[in-house]
Amino acid sequence: MTHKIAVLPGDGIGPEIVEQAVRVLRALDQPFQIDEAKVGGAAFDAFEHPLPPATLALAKASSAVLFGAVGDWKYDSLPREFRPEQAILGLRREMGLFANFRPAILYPELANASSLKPEVVAGLDILILRELTGDIYFGKPRGVRTAEDGPFKGEREGYDTMRYAEPEVRRIAHLAFQAAMKRNKRLCSVDKANVLETSQFWRDIVIEVSQEYPDVALSHMYVDNAAMQLVRAPREFDVIVTGNLFGDILSDEASMLTGSIGMLPSASLNAAGQGLYEPSHGSAPDIAGKNIANPLATILSAAMLLRYSLDLSPLADRIEGAVRKVLADGLRTADIFEDGTTKVSTSEMGDAVLKALR
Ligand SMILES: NC(=O)c1ccc[n+]([C@@H]2O[C@H](COP(=O)([O-])OP(=O)(O)OC[C@H]3O[C@@H](n4cnc5c(N)ncnc54)[C@H](O)[C@@H]3O)[C@@H](O)[C@H]2O)c1
Numbered sequence: 026m027t028h029k030i031a032v033l034p035g036d037g038i039g040p041e042i043v044e045q046a047v048r049v050l051r052a053l054d055q056p057f058q059i060d061e062a063k064v065g066g067a068a069f070d071a072f073e074h075p076l077p078p079a080t081l082a083l084a085k086a087s088s089a090v091l092f093g094a095v096g097d098w099k100y101d102s103l104p105r106e107f108r109p110e111q112a113i114l115g116l117r118r119e120m121g122l123f124a125n126f127r128p129a130i131l132y133p134e135l136a137n138a139s140s141l142k143p144e145v146v147a148g149l150d151i152l153i154l155r156e157l158t159g160d161i162y163f164g165k166p167r168g169v170r171t172a173e174d175g176p177f178k179g180e181r182e183g184y185d186t187m188r189y190a191e192p193e194v195r196r197i198a199h200l201a202f203q204a205a206m207k208r209n210k211r212l213c214s215v216d217k218a219n220v221l222e223t224s225q226f227w228r229d230i231v232i233e234v235s236q237e238y239p240d241v242a243l244s245h246m247y248v249d250n251a252a253m254q255l256v257r258a259p260r261e262f263d264v265i266v267t268g269n270l271f272g273d274i275l276s277d278e279a280s281m282l283t284g285s286i287g288m289l290p291s292a293s294l295n296a297a298g299q300g301l302y303e304p305s306h307g308s309a310p311d312i313a314g315k316n317i318a319n320p321l322a323t324i325l326s327a328a329m330l331l332r333y334s335l336d337l338s339p340l341a342d343r344i345e346g347a348v349r350k351v352l353a354d355g356l357r358t359a360d361i362f363e364d365g366t367t368k369v370s371t372s373e374m375g376d377a378v379l380k381a382l383r
């Protein structure tokens with residue numbers, strides 16, 4: 026069976042890192058149909074829209090999407106609907122990709138690259154499940170208006186709406202419990218229920234859903250405390266489930282525990298099992314075009330693509346094994362480099378992973 030994979034490299038380091046991941050996919054010698062399209066600032070430059078209809082159609086018609094990153098400072102003054110970030114938000118919304126899996130795993134070889142002491146992070150293996158199509162990211166109304174009341178009545182104010190519908194909370198909660206069942210059976214739901222109505226509602230629904238999963242130990246934590254616990258004792262966590270905004274922030278924080286944001290892959294799935302796979306980091310305009318970015322988060326995202334959307338776990342295992350091998354061989358891009366290891370470029374890291382594929 027031919028699997029259709031849409032490849033959307035995007036901006037900044039996106040094309041460089043996606044190129045390496047595509048080389049790895051092609052080296053597996055499978056009947057993949059790989060089609061590439063522009064997205065983000067690159068699409069805006071070519072078609073005056075960050076998510077052109079043809080790109081969206083290609084993504085929707087594929088079994089899975091491999092996405093690089095979008096964004097560049099030069100687009101920051103465009104009206105919001107034309108900014109590159111709208112492409113990834115639009116794909117998530119239009120494809121209904123509500124479940125974002127961001128595993129944070131510390132490879133033993135990178136224990137010293139972590140910003141925390143090895144004894145605090147060694148063996149770290151946590152999963153952040155971020156709800157991806159709701160919350161203040163998509164809630165309406167939003168905008169800028171003249172305040173009608175309060176101490177700043179008559180002044181301009183910006184506003185957004187945090188909201189979650191019951192089915193949205195239920196479906197992500199179910200996935201979180203199911204993920205916990207396959208792991209160490211501990212689930213921590215992160216919210217801000219001491220302040221926010223949306224969060225109290227989220228917490229109440231998660232507790233209801235928990236009745237169906239008596240084997241999972243459920244805990245709740247406020248997001249500020251969770252941010253602190255993640256750097257104090259990250260291994261206390263197994264699965265974290267949280268909303269869109271808190272998940273965005275906590276997953277960047279967790280990424281540093283693994284040595285570099287350049288190591289953290291992600292999978293965003295919809296109800297039909299279609300998925301978009303991308304590194305958790307952005308387009309890193311500060312290092313773009315220099316062939317120094319770490320491609321491993323993207324290569325590991327391709328492994329997640331094989332496992333979750335194409336049901337090709339043995340191939341995913343091969344890629345992950347190859348990544349472990351190159352790390353064990355001491356190869357490091359600049360972001361994870363330390364004395365005693367060998368610094369390699371983006372493409373050299375790709376070469377090494379290809380060679381290590383057995
Ligand atoms: N999903 C996405 O496409 C996505 C995600 C996050 C940010 N962005 C966008 O990316 C742009 C830059 O955002 P930012 O600077 O806040 O975040 P960023 O993740 O792009 O970069 C943060 C820092 O991490 C470094 N970094 C990121 N990925 C790396 C890699 N693979 N290897 C080595 N170093 C890496 C960068 O050099 C930078 O110093 C913005 O336009 C932002 O909106 C896009």
Ligand SMILES: CC(C)[C@H](C(=O)O)[C@@H](O)C(=O)O
Pocket residue numbers: 096110113114273305307
């Ligand atoms: C680029 C931006 C819209 C995006 C987000 O906030 O979700 C990014 O930070 C991420 O984590 O994927």
Ligand SMILES: [Mg+2]
Pocket residue numbers: 273274277305
């Ligand atoms: Mg983010």
